[in-house]
Amino acid sequence: MDDTTDCDFLSADELNALLPGFRLDPEPLRSTAMSRVYLAADTRLHDRKVAVKIMADYLAEVPGFRKRFRREIKLMADLEHPNIMYVIAAAGTEDRLLYFVMPRAEEDLRARLADGALDPAATARVIAQVASALDFAHARGVVHRDVKPANILFGAGDHVYLSDFGVAKPVAGEDLTRAGDSIGTSRYTAPEVYGASRSAGSGTDDPHDRSGDVYSLGAVLFHCLTGERPFHEVDDFTVARLQRDGEVPRIAELRPGLPPEFDAIAAKAMSLDPARRYRTCGELAAAFSQAVDRIESEDGSPDGGEAPSRRRNPVLAVAGLVAGLVLGGVLSYQALGTDAGADALYAVTEGSVEPATPDPVTGEDQVERAPAAGECLTSDEHYVVVACESSAAVKRVYRIVTDPEDPNPQQPQHEDAAWAACGSESVEFDYHWADSAVREEREWNPETDRIYYFICYQEL
Numbered sequence: 001m002d003d004t005t006d007c008d009f010l011s012a013d014e015l016n017a018l019l020p021g022f023r024l025d026p027e028p029l030r031s032t033a034m035s036r037v038y039l040a041a042d043t044r045l046h047d048r049k050v051a052v053k054i055m056a057d058y059l060a061e062v063p064g065f066r067k068r069f070r071r072e073i074k075l076m077a078d079l080e081h082p083n084i085m086y087v088i089a090a091a092g093t094e095d096r097l098l099y100f101v102m103p104r105a106e107e108d109l110r111a112r113l114a115d116g117a118l119d120p121a122a123t124a125r126v127i128a129q130v131a132s133a134l135d136f137a138h139a140r141g142v143v144h145r146d147v148k149p150a151n152i153l154f155g156a157g158d159h160v161y162l163s164d165f166g167v168a169k170p171v172a173g174e175d176l177t178r179a180g181d182s183i184g185t186s187r188y189t190a191p192e193v194y195g196a197s198r199s200a201g202s203g204t205d206d207p208h209d210r211s212g213d214v215y216s217l218g219a220v221l222f223h224c225l226t227g228e229r230p231f232h233e234v235d236d237f238t239v240a241r242l243q244r245d246g247e248v249p250r251i252a253e254l255r256p257g258l259p260p261e262f263d264a265i266a267a268k269a270m271s272l273d274p275a276r277r278y279r280t281c282g283e284l285a286a287a288f289s290q291a292v293d294r295i296e297s298e299d300g301s302p303d304g305g306e307a308p309s310r311r312r313n314p315v316l317a318v319a320g321l322v323a324g325l326v327l328g329g330v331l332s333y334q335a336l337g338t339d340a341g342a343d344a345l346y347a348v349t350e351g352s353v354e355p356a357t358p359d360p361v362t363g364e365d366q367v368e369r370a371p372a373a374g375e376c377l378t379s380d381e382h383y384v385v386v387a388c389e390s391s392a393a394v395k396r397v398y399r400i401v402t403d404p405e406d407p408n409p410q411q412p413q414h415e416d417a418a419w420a421a422c423g424s425e426s427v428e429f430d431y432h433w434a435d436s437a438v439r440e441e442r443e444w445n446p447e448t449d450r451i452y453y454f455i456c457y458q459e460l
Contacts, residue, residue, distance in 0.1 A: 008056045009036055010097075015054065018097045021089075022052060030150075034059060035069075039104060042088075050088060051105065055098040066098060073100045075142060075165045083133035085153060085163040105153035105161060109220070113149055117227035117255065120262070120292045124285075126152065127221055129160035131285035134217065138210045138280070147216035148188040149223060186236045187229045190215035191243040192274065210281075211274035217281050218269025221288060225262060226254040230270070246272035261291040293439070361387050371397045371455065388460075395430070399456040409446035412437075414454075422456030431456050 010018070012026050021044045028036040035055050041047040059065040073090045080086070090100035109126065112118070118126070130152055134144060144165060151164040193212040219230045230249045231239045248267045251258055269284050271277050278284040361367050361375070367385045371377055376393035378384040386392045401421040408416040414433055422429045432455040437444040439452075 008033075008058055009054070010057050012038070015097070019052070019099065022050070022101065023047075024052060034065070040101075042101070049104040050101050051103070052099055052101050057097075060096065060098045069098050072165045076100070076102075079137055079140065079142065079165075081133055081136045083129045083160055083162055084136070085161040102163070103155065103161075105155055105163075107154045109149035109152040109154070109224075112154070113223060113227060118224045120225065120258070120295070123221065123224040124289045124292045125158070126160055126224060127217065127288055128285045130162055130217060130220070131281035133160075133162040134213050134281040138213070143209050144213050144216075145193055146185060146189070147213055147220060148185045149220060152220065186239055187231055188216050188219040190270075190274070191240065191272065210279075211277045214277045214279075214281055214284055215270050215274075217284055218266050218277075221269065221284075222249060222251060222266050225251050225258060228254055243272070259291070259295050261295070262288070265291060358385075361385050363387060364390050364392070366390075366392065371400075373397055373400050376460070377457065393460055395457045395459050397455060397457045398429075400453065401456070402453045404451055404454055406451055412444035414451055417451055418454055418456075421454040429456055429458055 009028075009031075012024050015024055015038070016022070019040075021042065022040045023043055024038040024040045028038050029051070030037040033056070035053055038052045038054065040050050040052045042050050055065070055069045060069075070091075070093075073087060076085060076087050077090075085102050085105075088101040088103065091098050130147070134147065137144060142165070144162070146164060147162070151162065153161040153163050155161060190212040193215075222230050231242055234242065248270045251263050251266055252260065265284070265287050268287075269277055278287065358369070358372050358375075359367070365387065366378065368383065369385060371383055371385050374397065375385050376388040376390070376396045378386055378392045379394045384392075388396060399422055404417055404421045406414065406417040407420055411417070414435070418429075418431045418433065422431050434452045435444065436449045436452065
């Protein structure tokens with residue numbers, strides 16, 4: 001709700017006089033108690049389309065608010081990342097008018113969701129890009145603290161920008177919010193962050209600081225999938241109580257056709273206990289992307305290919321293990337079995353795989369999840385891990401190779417690459433594989449496509 005008055009801001013004519021290089025639209029695009037955003041044309045550069053954020057005139061005279069606005073400009077200028085909105089021009093130190101200029105977005109996520117929920121694949125693309133921006137900021141000591149659809153902008157080609165660092169907090173600086181100030185937005189902000197009753201905190205070297213943004217990204221995920229804000233049916237006071245009680249809204253109640261894995265992911269991201277949330281926004285994005293790929297695979301969209309081996313035995317289609325997201329230089333793979341919130345089984349850095357220790361499978365027990373090297377599988381369509389001494393075990397995984405070298409890029413079935421990854425003169429092997437072309441259901445392009453992984457196994 002807009003609770004500003006016209007006397008809080010200069011008129012468009014006054015603003016144009018103070019900003020001679022820009023021609024502002026007569027009415028603001030967005031307005032809050034602190035600032036307004038105008039669409040404008042940069043008259044110095046062939047009327048390039050831009051957006052101008054301007055602080056309310058009466059607040060520009062208050063040192064604390066002036067300092068906060070200028071810090072937002074500095075944070076956006078310092079955080080150079082493809083998914084973080086950047087500054088084109090800004091007010092000088094002595095300027096009366098406080099403003100900064102940024103590229104014009106085509107739409108924000110709030111407006112897009114006004115038309116209804118996004119499909120899971122589109123949601124995954126949005127969440128992945130926002131997560132990349134947040135993890136980048138966290139790695140540089142900045143927590144956002146107001147992640148919500150209105151602050152997620154779309155550029156050309158649905159490129160996502162995270163914007164509005166007005167209440168962000170740097171680890172190496174003071175928290176400029178004051179007691180009684182509101183931090184974040186009800187329904188999207190973690191209960192330990194919302195409001196300013198808590199102390200400034202210790203900065204992003206404390207994972208609990210980062211976890212507030214993880215919670216918010218989980219709330220945005222919920223909104224994308226359901227078309228409704230979390231706890232949309234109750235008032236703000238009740239929202240606070242439900243959050244403190246540890247309640248998490250269920251996606252399936254609003255969209256019954258979506259799989260239960262999505263609820264498990266949202267529940268982990270929005271857990272009352274920060275320590276139980278995903279450790280990073282990238283982990284949340286990877287878990288959701290893998291769940292989407294898994295569901296699409298089960299619905300008939302291939303996740304891997306039927307690749308012939310050196311023995312020319314047919315290989316079953318791959319399901320349950322998908323290529324992860326490159327976030328902060330680390331490629332993470334997370335197996336999705338019956339528990340969509342399970343910890344990652346593989347962490348891959350610079351092409352090498354470091355398997356985590358999965359829960360052991362003993363006796364005749366069976367678990368559906370991505371395998372680890374040394375484990376055994378049944379012959380079912382999906383990966384079903386069993387104890388190697390079990391009568392159901394028919395193949396043993398002996399090697400997992402991610403982002404392998406491809407000695408023959410022209411070969412769409414990757415036989416030479418599989419031999420380099422899995423084979424030796426003394427081993428007869430089969431393999432599962434996935435590449436970017438198969439996942440997108442099109443023909444292999446040796447110039448642009450890549451192999452994601454080989455899972456090498458032997459028949460028992």
